[in-house]
Amino acid sequence: MPVTRTGSTHADVARGSENASMGSSRSGFATLLRAWRDRLSPADAGFAVTPDRRAPGLRREELAQLAGLSVDYVLRLEQGRATNPSAQVVGALARSLQLSRAERDQLYRSAGLLPPRDGTVSTHVPAGIQRLAGRLGDVPIGVFTADWTLVWWNAAWAALLGDPAVLPPSERNLARALFGSGVAHAAMTTVRSERGQDAFKASIVADLKDAVSRYPRDVQLDRLVGELRGASDAFAHHWAARTAAVQHTTDRKTIRHPEVGDILLDCDVLIVPGADLRMVTYTAATGSSDAAKLDLLRVTGVRRPVAANWPTTP
Known part of the structure; x- marks a missing residue:
């Protein structure tokens, strides 16, 4: 395997670049989560819409309920305090937010994870x-x-x-x-x-x-x-x-x-x-x-x- 002048292999350099990219992407996970929660209509998620409702989209506790997560954990994800969600958690959030496949893949990448590969059992619910x-x-x-x-x-x-x-x-x-x-x-x-x-x-x-x-x-x-x-x-x-x-x-x-x-x-x-x-x-x-x-x-x-x-x- 070719070696760079610093003694690192090209693969090491590539991994370092990829890790840096994944780290910067991770900072956008919270922003995406909040934006897509605000975008989703409560009625489309199966919740009743009352006249006194202030939230434009899903409430945080509603997203937690749909994804099978605690409200505290969703809060920490949205505040950027929980930075390493598992693939199962990201998949549950993507389904609950009714994301398209492209958006789902973007959410995975923003969490520093590879999106599900083609040729495997899909958990995506349109x-x-x-x-x-x-x-x-x-x-x-x-x-x-x-x-x-x-x-x-x-x-x-x-x-x-x-x-x-x-x-x-x-x-x-x-x-x-x-x-x-x-x-x-x-x-x-x-x-x-x-x-x-x-x-x-x-x-x-x-x-x-x-x-x-x-x-x-x-x-x-x-x-x-x-x-x-x-x-x-x-x-x-x-x-x-x-x-x-x-x-x-x-x-x-x-x-x-x-x-x-x-x-x-x-x-x-x-x-x-x-x-x-x-x-x-x-x-x-x-x-x-x-x-x-x-x-x-x-x-x-x-x-x-x-x-x-x-x-x-x-």
């Missing part, structure tokens, strides 16, 4: 999808990536299934909840599939197989599959099956809620073309007792206690 989901506030909605990681949800979803914000971002994954033994599994609400639990689990594994075939360079996806194959005999069995399982689309599920009891709901999985996302919705027939229970949850905003106390899957 602004239009967020607006659509936000305006269907009466329907519990969760948006999942190709590897079944939950990246967006509304208040109705949290009231029905528990608030995902109490979980670390890496644990907001349906496959980990079904087959793992960590906090994701401990936090999962009891849900019975009309198709049967084994068929439901097989469909999630089939989806992961499909994701691996389309994203062979995704390190995190490879790590997830390796982890579950080693930790769960059931996952390993489904993974090794030679017959193709039906991928998860539509089902009827009974959710055992600790406050309102069993709720029988239609579960529909809507594919978002061009974004490789799944929008999962839960609905009940108008006038049914199950619809009344959903209405009660929407009004009361019932929340579970800490994740470790939630009921687990059978």
Whole structure:
């Protein structure tokens, strides 16, 4: 490798230049965060707009709620006192602010991070999808990536299934909840599939197989599959099956809620073309007792206690 006259390699010089650039970019992170928070309409983010509202965009606590962060941490980011946010934090902020892909990449770079590479599972939720989901506030909605990681949800979803914000971002994954033994599994609400639990689990594994075939360079996806194959005999069995399982689309599920009891709901999985996302919705027939229970949850905003106390899957 060529060496400069000072004894440093060209790569060292390049790294030093890149680090200086990243350091200067980092100073703009707080400015971007504040500007994009002020730009986003509260209504588009699913919040009610009242006449006495003074903030032109999202309030700081609203952004914190959407991103699953503490208000204090968002404040420190905006004041430049927290200067090394993780990629997961930046990704959550980019989704909450409904940034375009170019803006998302700019936010990553301003934090001194490389933007997500092409060829890996995308966590980007287009602004239009967020607006659509936000305006269907009466329907519990969760948006999942190709590897079944939950990246967006509304208040109705949290009231029905528990608030995902109490979980670390890496644990907001349906496959980990079904087959793992960590906090994701401990936090999962009891849900019975009309198709049967084994068929439901097989469909999630089939989806992961499909994701691996389309994203062979995704390190995190490879790590997830390796982890579950080693930790769960059931996952390993489904993974090794030679017959193709039906991928998860539509089902009827009974959710055992600790406050309102069993709720029988239609579960529909809507594919978002061009974004490789799944929008999962839960609905009940108008006038049914199950619809009344959903209405009660929407009004009361019932929340579970800490994740470790939630009921687990059978």
